[in-house]
Amino acid sequence: MSQGQAPKRIGSLSFGLMDPEEYREMSATKVITADTYDDDGFPIDMGLMDPRLGVIDPGLECKTCGKHSGSCNGHFGHIELAAPVIHVGFAKLIRRLLRGTCRECSRLCLTDDEKAEFRDRLDTTRSLGEDLGDVTKAAIRKARKASQCPYCGEKQYDIQHEKPTTYYEVQEVLAAEYSETIAAAMEGRPVEGEDEDVEREPMAPTDLAEETGIDLSRINEILSGEFRPTKSDRQALETALDVDLTEEDMNKLMPSDIRDWFEDIPDEDIEVLGVDSQKSRPEWIILTVLPVPPVTARPSITLDNGQRSEDDLTHKLVDIIRINQRFMENREAGAPQLIIEDLWELLQYHVTTFMDNEISGTPPARHRSGRPLKTLSQRLKGKEGRFRGSLSGKRVNFSARTVISPDPTLSLNEVGVPNRVASEMTQTMNVNERNLDDARRYVANGPEHHPGANYVRRPDGRRLKVTEKNCEELAEKVDPGWEVSRHLIDGDVVIFNRQPSLHRMSIMAHEVVVMPYKTFRLNTVVCPPYNADFDGDEMNMHAL
CATH class of the missing domain: 3.30.1490.180 (RNA polymerase ii)
Structure with a gap:
């Protein structure tokens, strides 16, 4: 904190989704070209190394804040996606919302009384400081059981999720062999899928027309396959003949369909699921704008031969921009729907692997050498990631580490520190x-x-x-x-630690005794709390 500035206390942190407009407002520039540097080695405007996104080369000035390399933290840019794509991190939430809301009016498939009950449960859970997940999952389970929407009466279908980002609506459609099924049932024969011993009364076309209320000529057209029965006609024929004329069909939901579906979900229904509608709207899960990280978060390095080597994130962004441009060009040129869908899937793949390159069932994006790229998720998770590698366990000043050896002449509260360490710390x-x-x-x-x-x-x-x-x-x-x-002198208090730090006594304070040679010395009686022995164990010392 700079001098003269009043210290501030953080009151609270809130997490939510970002509105696409917010991405555009915080963006320093729109990125439209996959090129990085020109022939003279200068960053290209509106490219991935645009000087408005921050500078890493000494001597260049950031066009956004005016600072130089080292003092400029960098600024975000954005890519306008040619078509919406799904954010892979929210795949399970998307499936849950699709299953719990109406396919026609997008309302949550719960009655007003049920919504009030779940709101009360959410308030109770919040006041107790417990996890809201159990309540929201119960609400979705309840809503999923509804076969019809309680508001518009539309029939609801099941949603199948094919990992990582494909969703299908399982609809009942008229079977391809409907005319053969009707003919077999009219003759009294078992239809496909039934046991051979099933018996039913034969029915003449005139009797069928009379029972169903469908014209005899229309019955004949249906039997010949010239006319596909309407929904009401199909239901009448199924009732009269006691057969099922439908089969399951998987209707693929495109990201644009899902976005339209989520846009119509009312705010009060989202809040029943524990989501603050002011900070997070479900349609924002479907990306239409992709933020581009600052240059300082993905610096390029210059090799010995003078060539530049780009960061893995930059490689991935190059792929996204190229496919995005191809998508737009093909769509404007009126390319066939099949080609458009292939390019859409490719764009989805690149955005997915930009977020997380270790998704099961998806081939990882690789470098030319065959090495998998380290993208956003890999930077954060795991032992070498930001949290465990750079925040929880990072290298610190005023610390020393070396091998330990026994010295029974020391007191329990003393630690022998080598001359060299005492002179450095x-x-x-x-x-x-x-x-x-x-x-x-x-x-x-x-x-x-x-x-x-x-x-x-x-x-x-x-x-x-x-x-x-x-x-x-x-x-x-x-x-x-x-x-x-x-320098450290005899009697200074230091903190002594042996990893793994499994309990409080793994880190204890000792008084310094400066000694010759190169190992930390400690009394053998102090070993049990540290679980230390002298077969090559190393310990850490931190000066206060």
């Missing part, structure tokens, strides 16, 4: 009248002789490195108000 000493002589002695010893000092900080905030040449001169200047970074 420092404690900040605020100089005052009482410790002025000690501070000057440490600085005069310089960085090489223990106990010495490595740095001093003047009252004006300027930090000076202590060297063998300037140590005597600096020692005379040290006065109250200065800060001296002195």
Whole structure:
């Protein structure tokens, strides 16, 4: 935090989906070309390395904030997708919403009383601080049982999810062999799929016409296959002949269909599912705008031969832009629907692998060398990811690690620290009248002789490195108000840790005893809480 700025306390964090308009507003530029650099080595405007997205090359200036490399954090861009695509991270949520809402009016298939009941359950769960997932899943299960929409009366069909991002509506359609089935039933024979011993009364066309209310000429046309019966005629024939004239058909739902479906879901129905409609609308799960990460998040490196090597994310974005352009060109040229659907699937594949390149059932996107690309999800998860590798477990200053060895002459609360470690790790000493002589002695010893000092900080905030040449001169200047970074000395308190840190006693405080040689020394009686032994174990020490 910069000096002079009042400290702020974070009140709360809220998570939600981003509106496509918000992507466009936060974007520094629209990216339309897959090229990165021109022949002279400068970034191309509206390309993936546009200077408005941030700069990584020394000497160049960011066109958005005016800062140079190192001080500019980078800025997002955006790609306008030629067609909507599904965000693979929300595949299960999409399936849940499709199964729980009406295919015609998009209302949640629950009565008003049932909605009120689930709202009350959500409020209770929130007040107890428990997970809302169980309540929302129960609401979807209840809604899924409805065979008809309680609001518009439309018949509901089951939704099949073919991983990772394909959805089918399982509809009942007129069977291809409907005329043969009707003829067999009229003759009293068992129809396809029935047991041989099934018996039914033969029925003449005139009797069938009389019972169903369909014209005799129309019955003959249906039997000859010239006319496909309407829905009402089919139901009348099924009732009269006691047969099923339908078969299941998988109707593929395109991302644009799903987006239209979700756009019509009312806000009050979304809130029954525990979603804040102000921060997250379900149609935003279907992407129409793709954010482009800043250049600083995907820097390119220059190889020894002068060629540039691009980051994996940039490679993936190049694929997305190229397919996006091909899609638009083919659609404008009036290409056949089959080609359009193939390109749409390819665009979906590239956006999916840009988000997560380790989805089961989907071949991973690979580098030319055959190595799978590390995309957004792989940067975050796992031992080497951002959370475990860079945040929870990161390398820190003022720490040392070496092999441990036993020394029964040490007290239980002491740790033997090698001379070399004690000279490298420092404690900040605020100089005052009482410790002025000690501070000057440490600085005069310089960085090489223990106990010495490595740095001093003047009252004006300027930090000076202590060297063998300037140590005597600096020692005379040290006065109250200065800060001296002195070496560790006997009696300093440090934190000692052995991994894995399984319980509180895996990290304990010890007093320093500076000793010769290169290993940490500790009393053998202290081994059990650390679960340490001396067969090559290493331990960490942190100076306070």
